[in-house]
Amino acid sequence: MFTKTNKRRNIRTVPLFIFVSASLLLASCAPVAAPTAVEKEVTRVVKETQVVKETQVVKETQVVKETQVVTQTQIVKLVYGNLPRNETLIIAGTASNDVWDTFSMMSGPLTNAYSGYQQVGIEQAFLFAGGKYYPYLAQKWEYNKDGTEMTLYLTTNATWNDGKPVTIDDWTFTLDYLHANKDKGVPFGTMLDTTKYRTDGTDKIIFSFFDAKDPKKAVPNWRFHQSIASFVPLAKHVWEGQDPLKFKNNPPVEAGPYKLVSCNADTKTCIWQRRDDYWKKDEKLSPKYIVFTRQPEPDLLTQDLISGNFDLSQLNAKLATTAVMPKNPNISMVEWPDPCPRQLMFNMEKAPLNDPAIRHAMSLLIDRERAGKLDNPAAKPGVLPWPYQGDPTSPFVDPADLKNYDVGVFDPAKAAQVLDDAGYKLVDGKRVDQNGKPLSFSIMTFDPSVHGAAVNGFPQMMAEEAAKIGVEILPKVVEVGVFFDNAQKGNFDMMYQWVCGAPQDPLAAYSFLHSRYYKPIGTATGFGQHLGYKDPATDALIEKVEQGNPADPALADTYKQLFHTVTSQWLYVPLFSLYQGFPWNNEYFTGIKNQVEPWYWMYQFRGMLMYIDPTQK
Amino acid sequence: MDSFPLRQKRSSSQNLSALQARLQPYLPTAKYILKRIGIYFLTVLGAVTLAFIFFHLMPGDPLSIVFSQLEKTNLGRVTGGAEVAEAYKRLLGLDQPLPVQYLLFLRNVLIGGFDLGPSFVAFPTSTRDVIFRQLPWTIGYFTSAMLIAWLIGTTIGALLGWLRRIGLTSVAVGIATLLNITPVYIIAIAAIIFFGYHLHWLPTGQPYDPGLTPNWGDIEFIKNVLRHAIMPIASVVLVWGASFSLGMRSLMISVLGEDYLSYAKAKGLTPFMILRDYAFRNALLPQVTALGIALGNTINGVLILEAIFVVPGVGGLFVRAMAIHDFNVMQGVVLLSTVAVLTLSLIVDLLLPFLDPRIRRSND
Numbered sequence A: 001m002f003t004k005t006n007k008r009r010n011i012r013t014v015p016l017f018i019f020v021s022a023s024l025l026l027a028s029c030a031p032v033a034a035p036t037a038v039e040k041e042v043t044r045v046v047k048e049t050q051v052v053k054e055t056q057v058v059k060e061t062q063v064v065k066e067t068q069v070v071t072q073t074q075i076v077k078l079v080y081g082n083l084p085r086n087e088t089l090i091i092a093g094t095a096s097n098d099v100w101d102t103f104s105m106m107s108g109p110l111t112n113a114y115s116g117y118q119q120v121g122i123e124q125a126f127l128f129a130g131g132k133y134y135p136y137l138a139q140k141w142e143y144n145k146d147g148t149e150m151t152l153y154l155t156t157n158a159t160w161n162d163g164k165p166v167t168i169d170d171w172t173f174t175l176d177y178l179h180a181n182k183d184k185g186v187p188f189g190t191m192l193d194t195t196k197y198r199t200d201g202t203d204k205i206i207f208s209f210f211d212a213k214d215p216k217k218a219v220p221n222w223r224f225h226q227s228i229a230s231f232v233p234l235a236k237h238v239w240e241g242q243d244p245l246k247f248k249n250n251p252p253v254e255a256g257p258y259k260l261v262s263c264n265a266d267t268k269t270c271i272w273q274r275r276d277d278y279w280k281k282d283e284k285l286s287p288k289y290i291v292f293t294r295q296p297e298p299d300l301l302t303q304d305l306i307s308g309n310f311d312l313s314q315l316n317a318k319l320a321t322t323a324v325m326p327k328n329p330n331i332s333m334v335e336w337p338d339p340c341p342r343q344l345m346f347n348m349e350k351a352p353l354n355d356p357a358i359r360h361a362m363s364l365l366i367d368r369e370r371a372g373k374l375d376n377p378a379a380k381p382g383v384l385p386w387p388y389q390g391d392p393t394s395p396f397v398d399p400a401d402l403k404n405y406d407v408g409v410f411d412p413a414k415a416a417q418v419l420d421d422a423g424y425k426l427v428d429g430k431r432v433d434q435n436g437k438p439l440s441f442s443i444m445t446f447d448p449s450v451h452g453a454a455v456n457g458f459p460q461m462m463a464e465e466a467a468k469i470g471v472e473i474l475p476k477v478v479e480v481g482v483f484f485d486n487a488q489k490g491n492f493d494m495m496y497q498w499v500c501g502a503p504q505d506p507l508a509a510y511s512f513l514h515s516r517y518y519k520p521i522g523t524a525t526g527f528g529q530h531l532g533y534k535d536p537a538t539d540a541l542i543e544k545v546e547q548g549n550p551a552d553p554a555l556a557d558t559y560k561q562l563f564h565t566v567t568s569q570w571l572y573v574p575l576f577s578l579y580q581g582f583p584w585n586n587e588y589f590t591g592i593k594n595q596v597e598p599w600y601w602m603y604q605f606r607g608m609l610m611y612i613d614p615t616q617k
Numbered sequence B: 001m002d003s004f005p006l007r008q009k010r011s012s013s014q015n016l017s018a019l020q021a022r023l024q025p026y027l028p029t030a031k032y033i034l035k036r037i038g039i040y041f042l043t044v045l046g047a048v049t050l051a052f053i054f055f056h057l058m059p060g061d062p063l064s065i066v067f068s069q070l071e072k073t074n075l076g077r078v079t080g081g082a083e084v085a086e087a088y089k090r091l092l093g094l095d096q097p098l099p100v101q102y103l104l105f106l107r108n109v110l111i112g113g114f115d116l117g118p119s120f121v122a123f124p125t126s127t128r129d130v131i132f133r134q135l136p137w138t139i140g141y142f143t144s145a146m147l148i149a150w151l152i153g154t155t156i157g158a159l160l161g162w163l164r165r166i167g168l169t170s171v172a173v174g175i176a177t178l179l180n181i182t183p184v185y186i187i188a189i190a191a192i193i194f195f196g197y198h199l200h201w202l203p204t205g206q207p208y209d210p211g212l213t214p215n216w217g218d219i220e221f222i223k224n225v226l227r228h229a230i231m232p233i234a235s236v237v238l239v240w241g242a243s244f245s246l247g248m249r250s251l252m253i254s255v256l257g258e259d260y261l262s263y264a265k266a267k268g269l270t271p272f273m274i275l276r277d278y279a280f281r282n283a284l285l286p287q288v289t290a291l292g293i294a295l296g297n298t299i300n301g302v303l304i305l306e307a308i309f310v311v312p313g314v315g316g317l318f319v320r321a322m323a324i325h326d327f328n329v330m331q332g333v334v335l336l337s338t339v340a341v342l343t344l345s346l347i348v349d350l351l352l353p354f355l356d357p358r359i360r361r362s363n364d
Helices: A004-029 A117-121 A168-180 A224-228 A298-306 A317-324 A356-364 A368-373 A399-404 A412-421 A453-468 A480-489 A536-547 A555-569 A605-609 B003-057 B062-073 B081-092 B098-110 B127-162 B167-181 B184-198 B219-256 B259-266 B271-300 B303-309 B314-323 B327-355 B357-361
Strands: A039-044 A074-079 A088-093 A126-129 A132-135 A138-143 A149-154 A195-200 A204-209 A258-264 A269-274 A289-294 A331-335 A342-346 A425-427 A430-432 A440-446 A472-478 A494-498 A572-574 A581-585
Touching: A117 A258, A117 A269, A117 A289, A117 A605, A126 A224, A126 A605, A132 A138, A138 A224, A149 A224, A168 A195, A168 A204, A204 A224, A298 A317, A298 B184, A317 A331, A317 A581, A342 A356, A342 A453, A356 A412, A356 A555, A356 A572, A368 A453, A399 A555, A412 A453, A440 A453, A440 A480, A453 A472, A453 A494, A472 A480, A480 A494, A536 A555, B003 B098, B003 B327, B127 B167, B127 B219, B127 B271, B127 B303, B127 B314, B127 B327, B167 B219, B184 B219, B184 B303, B219 B271, B219 B303, B259 B271, B271 B327, B303 B314, B314 B327
Parallel strands: A088 A289, A440 A472, A440 A494
Antiparallel strands: A039 A074, A126 A132, A138 A149, A149 A204, A195 A204, A258 A269, A269 A289, A331 A581, A342 A494, A342 A572, A425 A430
């Protein structure tokens, strides 16, 4: 039972609590020492001039002229504790995976791609940037005459960031370690299923390739350098005996140019410092510190960029150009071609989409220029399934195919004509097939916030054009997970997709058409998409390209045949290239070039570091 | 000697009766408590089971998707996407039939110390660790904000109700109504732009300055954390405080019409005593219930505020887990959230008999 005194005492605790809470909040608010939380502006001695002391001695009168010691001071902002802003490159991104205490490539895509570990912590065999391979932990490669062996020449002066040398033992340990753990899904785990290796001295590894079904049968693999380029050897003295999926490698022992200072899960911020003992002495590494941090929501990121708080971020081009650049003249846009031009895919197992005429008509209904402009005012209609700069001329394309098969052409009248010619007649305003069934198709896309407005804009535009010629098109926007699930199982009519062919070797633009990936509708393909396409002739072309040497000019003809197959049957048709560009702050670091791909979520980031210089000398 | 057992028997019988008589007043309360606890456990089990089923009914197999897409684009150095996805399914326990997964889930939660296996979103950190890493921030920011909002809102609401005939209160009610209908993110963004970017008075986000090393024994670090917490907490306090004050004002106005207040006035009690002991106490009960529910919901985090202020809370974790169908984390957060809401409701239910004698005396 409560007594009256107790009641009073209980009730008095309420104002007391309010008073204490308010006092705490006010107390915490009181000492505001810095203009912002992130950037503290303090005076810091950066450079001192030499002491100049001049003395003139004159007899008798003894006049002494003395120049005072002069110390030049420069105001430098300190950020993230005590890092000088003019030596710190700040990258703001959106961390996909919430991993801040593990620095390992073993879990592949589950690694946090925004911590800086992949960008500046690790070292690969080669860096592939701008169509060129740059040597890092390996110097060069050589194939034998028939492409069944490749010799990799290792770099011999590389060191781990704990001071120990990177040796051929580290390489061979890594190859065996990854293969021994292939069941755990580690990268390169299955490589030794079709590849053997042997060493030659301390700087050469010879890889030989064989048929998985018949290990005695040698097979060519002219693209082995493409995959081994991204190989990251592990430090044997660190990884030996460790479980690849549990070992945190913290602090990371790697051969890359920057060493981890701190990584914080609360603030989602990792700070890296340039190694004084970095082994590649000719490497340009302007920033002493690189900070990878989580970017705020777009409205607030805009304010951060206006204030120059970040050097590179993921703000979309429209906000950057309209809201940031007018207010901060130091900001410029870094642009590069879409590495994976967007395509419209057909489920060719579903009638009447198995008819090339239907697919041709669908292609003619796409107003690519208008749709692309929803995302990028400078967008051009897509033509090739690999990145290119406006001119679609390529050794892998016959220009006649572009013209003959209306690649990238918008012509609704011709679409109607194509349907008429193929027997899809207009009955009571509706276009019907030979059985009298109206033509009706859905186009599956996903949340526009993921890939931009054009992704959901083009189906709507197609629907409007299709309605004019009696065809029903239903735009179908689904959740991303549902999109991929439907894509894999063939639960769609048409869908938005992207194809990432390489301009020098566009195999990836065709390999998914091979019938080895074919599965009946309802069964997951395990390869991202289900096109319901099977053709032995196409398989043969793909296999020829797979086994051929991409450096061999003769392979261009096979590639041309593949392009012809795709365009003449409209196996998939181009849409547009998405805008690729991010705002760059030139206030502290400049020299960034367009077309450089500052992909700060992957190793390509290193390609960008090659160009930038400090603005404030 | 013979009479002793008789005396003892009589004595135990008397003791039992005496004990029963002594316990009699507490029996309704005990029945009430047991019933509430029983309902609590059943509800937890039901909610967790439903969540498990619904999550696993979600279409899509993102594990396969993540790996196969990366294989396709040659990113992430993945080869054999389908095989890798299968390996991770085994690791995450997703290769078992659904009923087995459910039983394993219950076993791991109940006798495995909340062991929900590895997370996918923060691999290889365990689900338990990743949730408990984020939880203190959510509680520290939003649960404390809700408590402050309730205390301030309830006090102001009681005064607004009590002083309802004074013209100035209508201004306060207008302001409270405006705050109540304003989305909290608008207030948050406006506060950040004004106090953070323009005036530079307060930090614009993050739980503390990114350059700091967490040290809860360091007063400077704690002050830094508190400075970062001011705007998120103030945003919640403004909006929810307004909501609580309007609710309390209505409750007060309804109570002020009761006869017992006229009786108290007739007895000659001072207005302050009538406010404190009669009106406020009676109006408080529904507010306490509302607080219990609101507090439980803060475990989910105020998602939008977590995103705006870059707070590493449970809400943001749940959203990321949803995006890649990280069942372990999703189930963990839902379990925690359900238990929090239900536990706080239970606590409120158990407190009610002590706050309201009518419940204490009731058989139901």
